[in-house]
Amino acid sequence: MAEPREIPEGPAHERVTVVLITWQRREEALVAVRRLLELPERPRVIVLDNASTDGTAQALREAHPRDSAGGRRLDVVVLPENQGAVARNTGVASATTPYVAFCDDDTWWDPGSLERAADLFDADERIAVLTARILVEPGGVEDGIVTELRESPVQGAPGLPGPALGSFLAGASVVRRSAFLQVGGFSRRLWLGGEEELLAADLAAAGWELCYVEDLQIHHQASVLRESTRRRRNGIRNTLWFTWLRRPLPAATRRTRDLLRSLPPDRTSALGVLDAVAGLPWLVRERKVLPPHAEARFAALEESQRTSKSRNYSR
Incomplete structure (x- = not known):
């Protein structure tokens, strides 16, 4: 600090x-x-x-x-x-x-x-x-x-x-x-x-x-000029990237499982996941697991992330 x-x-x-x-x-x-x-x-x-x-x-x-x-x-x-x-x-x-x-x-x-x-x-x-x-x-x-x-x-x-x-x-x-x-x-x-x-x-x-x-x-006042499909694709990719860049292995595995289960089986979901996989070399190179005090914040959110109606990529 x-x-x-x-x-x-x-x-x-x-x-x-x-x-x-x-x-x-x-x-x-x-x-x-x-x-x-x-x-x-x-x-x-x-x-x-x-x-x-x-x-x-x-x-x-x-x-x-x-x-x-x-x-x-x-x-x-x-x-x-x-x-x-x-x-x-x-x-x-x-x-x-x-x-x-x-x-x-x-x-x-x-x-x-x-x-x-x-x-x-x-x-x-x-x-x-x-x-x-x-x-x-x-x-x-x-x-x-x-x-x-x-x-x-x-x-x-x-x-x-x-x-x-x-x-x-x-x-x-x-x-x-x-x-x-x-x-x-x-x-x-x-x-x-x-x-x-x-x-x-x-x-x-x-x-x-x-x-x-x-x-x-x-x-x-939400704009009517929105690229919702691209935003959802990027959101899926970025959530997976963050998860594997910063979360410890057990937490990253759980978060990935929960996210994939929540995604609708459509083209945008598939492209978002493929984009995330394409970044694997970068993820391996840049991965830096959070210290325990910071990881605790994200661990506390796991249940609310699974049940959230506002923060998901279903549409």
């Missing part, structure tokens, strides 16, 4: 940057960015455009021009290729604040949540990730996964501001920038789809805490 540091003071915009990733969703990105810039915390917003061809970057710049002094709270970075979740690494590296809130182009933070997250980080140097309560729009209905976060069986350090977590949901979380950079951010090999688990494990191995906080809120 990082050495004790002096607690930063100041308004939220000096402590939290929002990093948003987008691809081919110009209209939704415009709405999400507008809502973020309207937040009372007035955060700097960094948009990572994953090589969109629909004019997203230009539309954002035109909608939010620099002021008369040449300043702007929005920075748009156009990447040369679609880097998926790994684009967030670029955003975190560009941020100058101690904390970074992630956002997708179909999500937005509730007013006051970024200020609250910054205060919680300031108060507890053990925490690397804070995950928020997710409200599904339209309607503001609580996402089904929130119950699992709220009832997490993971045992964390005493005195955390909420239940300890084994993993997290990147699009609904705020991270401590120094912890994120310490473990290298999101893996380029995993790209997108269940990419959080490996990062969460490496944070836990380094001694950091992750937790769910009820009074942090983020809104999610």
Whole structure:
């Protein structure tokens, strides 16, 4: 874990940057960015455009021009290729604040949540990730996964501001920038789809805490422009990769068995498994089993993973 540091003071915009990733969703990105810039915390917003061809970057710049002094709270970075979740690494590296809130182009933070997250980080140097309560729009209905976060069986350090977590949901979380950079951010090999688990494990191995906080809120209005088949294929591959990269042999065997039993017998499932097998040489080379204190977090989740209705690859 990082050495004790002096607690930063100041308004939220000096402590939290929002990093948003987008691809081919110009209209939704415009709405999400507008809502973020309207937040009372007035955060700097960094948009990572994953090589969109629909004019997203230009539309954002035109909608939010620099002021008369040449300043702007929005920075748009156009990447040369679609880097998926790994684009967030670029955003975190560009941020100058101690904390970074992630956002997708179909999500937005509730007013006051970024200020609250910054205060919680300031108060507890053990925490690397804070995950928020997710409200599904339209309607503001609580996402089904929130119950699992709220009832997490993971045992964390005493005195955390909420239940300890084994993993997290990147699009609904705020991270401590120094912890994120310490473990290298999101893996380029995993790209997108269940990419959080490996990062969460490496944070836990380094001694950091992750937790769910009820009074942090983020809104999610799922885009109709989704590559669900590709996302599911990647998710299956990445879950298997993480399992064999970090879990001890008995646990990896159990998790693999349970996952394979849960998959529908279709082409996407088969391709996801084949993709995972194709990475075997890399897995053998990079395998590094978690220390006992970190493995305990994932062992505690095995039953909930078997029964979860929100975290599975059945569709």
